[in-house]
Amino acid sequence: MLKKSLFAMLFAALVLAAAPLTARAQDRITVGFLPGVVDPFYQVMQLGVEAAARDLGVKIITQIPATWGVAVQTPILDAMIARGDLDYLVTAPTDKDQMIGPLEAALDAGIKIITVDTFLGDGDYINGPVTFPISYIGSDNIEGGRISARGLAKAIGGSGKVYINSTNPNVSSVEGRAIGFYEVMDNEFPNIEIVGLDFNLDDMNTAVQQTAATLQRVPDLAGVFGTNVFSAQGAGTAVVNAGLGGEVQVVAYDATQFAIEQLREGIVSLVLAQKPFDMGYMAIQFAVADAAGVTSLPRRVETGFAIITSDNVDDPAVARFIYQVP
Amino acid sequence: MLSQVWAWAFLGSLVVFFVIAIQIVSDGTVNFLTIRNSQNILVAITPILLLGLGQTFVIIGAGIDLSVGWVMSLASVLSALAIRAAFNAGLPLPAAVVAGLAAAVAGGALVGLFNGVIIAKLKVPAFIVTLGTSFIVRGIALLLSQNTTVIGLPRGVRSYGNDALIYLIRGEGGGIYFFERPEVTGALLRRMDRILPYPVLMTALVVAIAIFVLRKTQFGRHTYAIGGSQEAALRTGIRVDRHIILLYVMSASTAGIAGFLSTLRFTAGSAVIGDPLLLSSIAAVIIGGVSLYGGAGTVIGTVIGALIIAVLVTGLVMLNVQAFWQFIVVGTVVILAVLIDQSRDLIVGRAKRR
Numbered sequence: 001m002l003k004k005s006l007f008a009m010l011f012a013a014l015v016l017a018a019a020p021l022t023a024r025a026q027d028r029i030t031v032g033f034l035p036g037v038v039d040p041f042y043q044v045m046q047l048g049v050e051a052a053a054r055d056l057g058v059k060i061i062t063q064i065p066a067t068w069g070v071a072v073q074t075p076i077l078d079a080m081i082a083r084g085d086l087d088y089l090v091t092a093p094t095d096k097d098q099m100i101g102p103l104e105a106a107l108d109a110g111i112k113i114i115t116v117d118t119f120l121g122d123g124d125y126i127n128g129p130v131t132f133p134i135s136y137i138g139s140d141n142i143e144g145g146r147i148s149a150r151g152l153a154k155a156i157g158g159s160g161k162v163y164i165n166s167t168n169p170n171v172s173s174v175e176g177r178a179i180g181f182y183e184v185m186d187n188e189f190p191n192i193e194i195v196g197l198d199f200n201l202d203d204m205n206t207a208v209q210q211t212a213a214t215l216q217r218v219p220d221l222a223g224v225f226g227t228n229v230f231s232a233q234g235a236g237t238a239v240v241n242a243g244l245g246g247e248v249q250v251v252a253y254d255a256t257q258f259a260i261e262q263l264r265e266g267i268v269s270l271v272l273a274q275k276p277f278d279m280g281y282m283a284i285q286f287a288v289a290d291a292a293g294v295t296s297l298p299r300r301v302e303t304g305f306a307i308i309t310s311d312n313v314d315d316p317a318v319a320r321f322i323y324q325v326p
Numbered sequence: 327m328l329s330q331v332w333a334w335a336f337l338g339s340l341v342v343f344f345v346i347a348i349q350i351v352s353d354g355t356v357n358f359l360t361i362r363n364s365q366n367i368l369v370a371i372t373p374i375l376l377l378g379l380g381q382t383f384v385i386i387g388a389g390i391d392l393s394v395g396w397v398m399s400l401a402s403v404l405s406a407l408a409i410r411a412a413f414n415a416g417l418p419l420p421a422a423v424v425a426g427l428a429a430a431v432a433g434g435a436l437v438g439l440f441n442g443v444i445i446a447k448l449k450v451p452a453f454i455v456t457l458g459t460s461f462i463v464r465g466i467a468l469l470l471s472q473n474t475t476v477i478g479l480p481r482g483v484r485s486y487g488n489d490a491l492i493y494l495i496r497g498e499g500g501g502i503y504f505f506e507r508p509e510v511t512g513a514l515l516r517r518m519d520r521i522l523p524y525p526v527l528m529t530a531l532v533v534a535i536a537i538f539v540l541r542k543t544q545f546g547r548h549t550y551a552i553g554g555s556q557e558a559a560l561r562t563g564i565r566v567d568r569h570i571i572l573l574y575v576m577s578a579s580t581a582g583i584a585g586f587l588s589t590l591r592f593t594a595g596s597a598v599i600g601d602p603l604l605l606s607s608i609a610a611v612i613i614g615g616v617s618l619y620g621g622a623g624t625v626i627g628t629v630i631g632a633l634i635i636a637v638l639v640t641g642l643v644m645l646n647v648q649a650f651w652q653f654i655v656v657g658t659v660v661i662l663a664v665l666i667d668q669s670r671d672l673i674v675g676r677a678k679r680r
Contacts, residue, residue: 071588071602075639075640078366078640079641079644083356084362085356097475097593098594098596099592101488101591104484104488108520109515169474169475
């Protein structure tokens with residue numbers, strides 16, 4: 001009895017969830033989309049992927065890992081390879097070294113790779129250690145780190161102690177942001193001291209805790225740089241909880257609704273919006289172009305930023321880059 | 327035996343379900359039953375299974391080891407550091423890889439010894455001790471790795487972790503190759519299957535040893551006896567303390583092997599690689615029919631449990647159903663497995679289990 005009802009339940013659940021897919025017609029190429037984790041950034045990227053797929057007649061197979069990490073992303077990748085029907089894979093590798101082997105296996109299975117947001121090796125797919133992906137489409141994260149540093153330096157008046165909260169080591173995106181941040185602070189702002197960098201392993205609770213502890217440890221902390229969605233949200237929350245909103249300046253990488261709210265409240269002084277929609281849309285365009293025989297696709301595309309402050313947050317030309325998830 | 331029959335039947339039904347459902351949903355373009363997919367599933371179960379193997383022994387002995395996921399992470403870091411150091415010191419690659427295995431297993435065993443001694447000699451509940459060590463081990467792994475992925479391993483390491491025993495190229499111009507990966511490109515590459523990757527072979531060896539130890543040796547019989555009743559086991563002259571310590575050493579050692587294999591596969595050590603795997607590995611053990619009250623269970627049961635989880639994950643992705651469903655389905659299966667186990671107890675009684 002139990003077994004029977006379990007099967008009935010399982011079957012019902014799966015069929016319900018899969019039902020919309022059966023209606024799709026035969027399309028030209030099939031592209032897998034495997035981002036890093038469930039968060040607003042990748043959700044907007046997914047919108048870009050889907051918009052391009054509609055415009056260009058591409059079939060998309062999307063799988064989103066529940067948590068960040070190689071151990072979670074790889075089994076899903078393997079299963080996507082095992083489908084046997086993918087021509088291209090658009091993915092954000094969760095580690096720039098560890099994901100080389102698993103993605104080479106995809107290449108072995110005849111699937112061409114486009115990396116978005118994060119890259120493999122050093123991101124130089126022409127002369128670097130890893131050259132097999134078609135292209136890297138994403139932010140110039142080192143430049144993003146520099147912009148964030150200058151924004152934070154301006155907000156705290158060019159001197160004081162600042163702290164960085166980041167997600168994971170060895171992930172090209174957030175690593176680049178810290179590199180750019182350090183570079184500017186070291187070279188341009190001798191009166192600013194970076195008191196630490198913590199990794200929250202992509203967990204917002206940990207980000208809150210680490211930032212709160214740093215606020216305790218460094219009573220005269222002037223500013224915090226949160227290097228992505230979770231880091232910035234956690235850092236902002238900790239500053240508010242400590243009653244230091246407006247006193248301790250926060251620079252937030254990624255323009256989530258949450259970060260924008262905190263910008264309006266004066267807790268966050270600068271929000272750096274990336275362009276995940278562009279990344280997703282262009283990745284699909286690149287796949288279609290490659291399939292059509294285009295051979296001069298750039299191996300690296302930088303999608304740029306929108307810098308959002310309280311002065312321009314209501315300007316529609318800027319506000320359109322806030323991550324809007326339906 | 328009933329619960330294992332149930333597990334086999336469930337696994338079989340699951341495969342049949344996915345074969346049919348995937349055919350329908352994909353209009354016949356995607357096939358679940360392929361050589362490539364079978365190998366994928368085998369690769370996917372290796373970490374869960376290795377973590378679950380030692381756990382099977384520990385739980386049959388009426389204990390629990392919550393530290394295995396983090397021990398795997400620590401072992402991954404240790405083996406990467408050892409391989410790098412040995413290779414840079416001039417050792418040939420195979421010797422460096424063996425050094426990595428030794429470091430991973432030794433590091434794991436040491437943690438297991440620590441767990442076992444505190445549980446057996448100081449009589450602290452296993453749940454608490456292994457929970458505590460999991461934090462300690464996690465910290466050590468992060469410190470050792472200096473908070474980043476341990477890279478700089480020789481490139482050849484990747485082939486140890488990803489190459490296979492047999493390569494089969496189907497169709498025209500194809501063939502079968504042993505040990506050596508054929509240098510092919512294009513259409514031939516697309517038709518190439520990698521059969522029995524080395525990590526799978528190594529895991530199979532460990533599974534075979536575990537089956538033998540649990541079924542054929544005195545150590546195995548004593549494990550069941552201790553799980554059934556520690557007092558009775560003491561009275562029959564079994565050295566219970568020593569045995570319990572060995573169980574935790576075993577558990578941490580198989581987790582060590584899991585960490586070593588992940589280092590080979592990803593050509594790097596990671597202090598967080600095992601974090602998400604602990605709960606899956608315990609789920610595999612329970613689905614496989616190992617009783618959390620101790621005294622009952624088999625290694626094959628755990629293998630089936632791990633297979634069920636891997637088939638679910640792979641099948642759902644191939645159906646293009648969000649992978650999040652796996653959590654709901656696995657959770658349901660775990661609870662049902664225990665419910666069935668219990669209802670059988672009501673009928674047969676607990677005494678005659680094995």
